[in-house]
Amino acid sequence: SAAAPARFADAHEALHAVFGYDDFRGHQAEVIAHVAGGGDAVVLMPTGAGKSLCYQVPALLRPGTGVVVSPLIALMHDQVDALVRNGVRAAYLNSSQSPDERREVERAYRAGELDLLYIAPERLNTEPAKRLLEQGTIALFAIDEAHCVSQWGHDFRPDYLALAELAERWPDVPRIALTATATEATHRELTERLSLGDARHFVSSFDRPNIQYRIESKSQVRQQLLDFIRREGVDATGAPVSGIVYALSRASTEKLAAYLQQNGVSALAYHAGLPPEQRAETQRRFQQEDGVVVVATIAFGMGIDKPDVRFVAHVDLPKSVEGYYQETGRAGRDGEPATAWLAYGLQDVVQQRRMIDESPGDVAHRRRMQQHLDAMLALCETVSCRRQNLLGYFGEQSTPCGNCDTCLNPPESWDGTVPAQKLLSTIVRLERERRQRFGAGHLIDILRGNDTARVRQYGHERLATYGIGDDLGDQQWRGVVRQLLAQGLIAAQGEYGTLGLTDASADVLSGARTVSLRTEPDRPARRSRAAAP
Ligand code: ADP
Ligand code: ZN
Numbered sequence: 001s002a003a004a005p006a007r008f009a010d011a012h013e014a015l016h017a018v019f020g021y022d023d024f025r026g027h028q029a030e031v032i033a034h035v036a037g038g039g040d041a042v043v044l045m046p047t048g049a050g051k052s053l054c055y056q057v058p059a060l061l062r063p064g065t066g067v068v069v070s071p072l073i074a075l076m077h078d079q080v081d082a083l084v085r086n087g088v089r090a091a092y093l094n095s096s097q098s099p100d101e102r103r104e105v106e107r108a109y110r111a112g113e114l115d116l117l118y119i120a121p122e123r124l125n126t127e128p129a130k131r132l133l134e135q136g137t138i139a140l141f142a143i144d145e146a147h148c149v150s151q152w153g154h155d156f157r158p159d160y161l162a163l164a165e166l167a168e169r170w171p172d173v174p175r176i177a178l179t180a181t182a183t184e185a186t187h188r189e190l191t192e193r194l195s196l197g198d199a200r201h202f203v204s205s206f207d208r209p210n211i212q213y214r215i216e217s218k219s220q221v222r223q224q225l226l227d228f229i230r231r232e233g234v235d236a237t238g239a240p241v242s243g244i245v246y247a248l249s250r251a252s253t254e255k256l257a258a259y260l261q262q263n264g265v266s267a268l269a270y271h272a273g274l275p276p277e278q279r280a281e282t283q284r285r286f287q288q289e290d291g292v293v294v295v296a297t298i299a300f301g302m303g304i305d306k307p308d309v310r311f312v313a314h315v316d317l318p319k320s321v322e323g324y325y326q327e328t329g330r331a332g333r334d335g336e337p338a339t340a341w342l343a344y345g346l347q348d349v350v351q352q353r354r355m356i357d358e359s360p361g362d363v364a365h366r367r368r369m370q371q372h373l374d375a376m377l378a379l380c381e382t383v384s385c386r387r388q389n390l391l392g393y394f395g396e397q398s399t400p401c402g403n404c405d406t407c408l409n410p411p412e413s414w415d416g417t418v419p420a421q422k423l424l425s426t427i428v429r430l431e432r433e434r435r436q437r438f439g440a441g442h443l444i445d446i447l448r449g450n451d452t453a454r455v456r457q458y459g460h461e462r463l464a465t466y467g468i469g470d471d472l473g474d475q476q477w478r479g480v481v482r483q484l485l486a487q488g489l490i491a492a493q494g495e496y497g498t499l500g501l502t503d504a505s506a507d508v509l510s511g512a513r514t515v516s517l518r519t520e521p522d523r524p525a526r527r528s529r530a531a532a533p
Helices: 011-019 028-036 052-061 073-085 099-110 127-134 158-169 184-193 221-232 250-262 276-288 321-328 346-358 363-381 386-393 417-434 440-448 453-458 474-486 505-510
Strands: 041-044 065-069 090-093 116-119 138-143 175-179 200-203 211-217 242-246 267-270 293-296 309-314 338-344 413-415 490-493 498-501 516-518
Touching: 011 028, 011 052, 028 041, 028 052, 028 200, 041 184, 052 065, 052 138, 052 175, 073 090, 073 116, 090 099, 099 127, 138 158, 158 184, 175 184, 184 200, 211 386, 221 250, 221 309, 221 338, 242 250, 250 267, 250 293, 267 276, 309 321, 321 363, 321 386, 346 363, 346 474, 346 490, 363 386, 363 474, 417 440, 417 474, 417 490, 417 498, 417 505, 440 453, 440 474, 474 490, 474 516
Parallel strands: 041 175, 041 200, 065 116, 065 138, 090 116, 138 175, 211 338, 242 293, 242 309, 267 293, 309 338
Antiparallel strands: 413 516, 490 498
């Protein structure tokens, strides 16, 4: 069979001639030299750092075709289109093609006419696909989004497990695995599962210094988001900038987009349930126009290569730090200042806890999800530098950054032991004396001494703890409950998110353990109180 001849002898020459860039960035040059020389590599680089060149350039330097395993069909199209525009002979094989189109790609591969061939893992794992690959010359295998092989990770794909076989079937072909997910657990797991024990590892810093991280507590989230966009969604000339708003549900993306539109923001909704033409149009407008804000589920963003996204906002709590990092990483790829803004509240914690409880899968799976959530909550509740916490999660040591909300505006903390004890003893009384459990709203009504129909219905105005927490406002109490949940001092259970005790609660009740809570800034939405004397 014919092998596509090496197109270039030198990596820099390929970089200039094909991609039009002057220099390699970060570890690119090292990775390319290693893989072009036939070595295996594991590459951990943050989103936007330039992973693609790490396999595209070696594919142009080695005889044969670089075979790229990529899980996202939409991404494949974009990458191949961009390569073809640059004069690279690239093609893909996936389920979106007609049999004729596929046959033509197969022919070109056999004839040695392709520099790069993109293929989805489920297709590569079939025997016909492997036989096809044997009929040509493979320059290298690139396994993109390699964290998909990890069950620890947030987007595990069973098809990735079978990719270990590539090493057995083509022992002489170099393999390069790439991911933007850098936790140690994922790194270890993908190295093992893809049989990359002898690979060289290239680990970049995950810091994105131009992104300012800010996390605030949720009260009126729509209003908070609008305030944020009005304040910071404009450039120095007052023109609106591009941004992404992430929400958890499809319905809420549509409602939020409509609300923003009514308030003068060019907002568009995006989620997997919208017609493909509409999604493509939204994506096109976002890429090409200035000042478009896309309100989306996490379905949006993979494969978006827009350098000047000025903010990424989350109106619901992401399920993991990896997800948060990946989504916020879409901001500021051009290196100019950008903002990652997140609002989260008590309801997020309760809801995610419930989703974990109800999720299919074994105990280990639920425990992993809980650990992901705990890490995300720790980031939200930290009183020290956000970036330090974030990078620490990825195993990277750093000093306070000076460019996050906690660095710029160090939060104060207060001794929340007494309110915690009041809440816990209310829960204890209800459980022990009446075998009853309630959600945060009703418990707060009891503590604040609110005279509601539900309080009367249950006779809760006769509880000893009725009204003992009226020194704090409703919103403050919600902050206390949320932080206690985040610290594991109470637990939310069941469909209604009723609150119960944890192993750690007893120490707080007995006074053996004190509780430190972060002071939350007053919100205009809160009921105003008389000034303190
Ligand atoms: P990743 O896959 O790591 O998220 P990409 O490979 O998509 O990143 O690259 C992100 C952007 O950076 C792309 O627009 C790419 O063309 C650009 N880029 C990559 N390497 C370089 C370089 N050495 N010089 C200039 N731009 C680069
Ligand atoms: Zn900081």
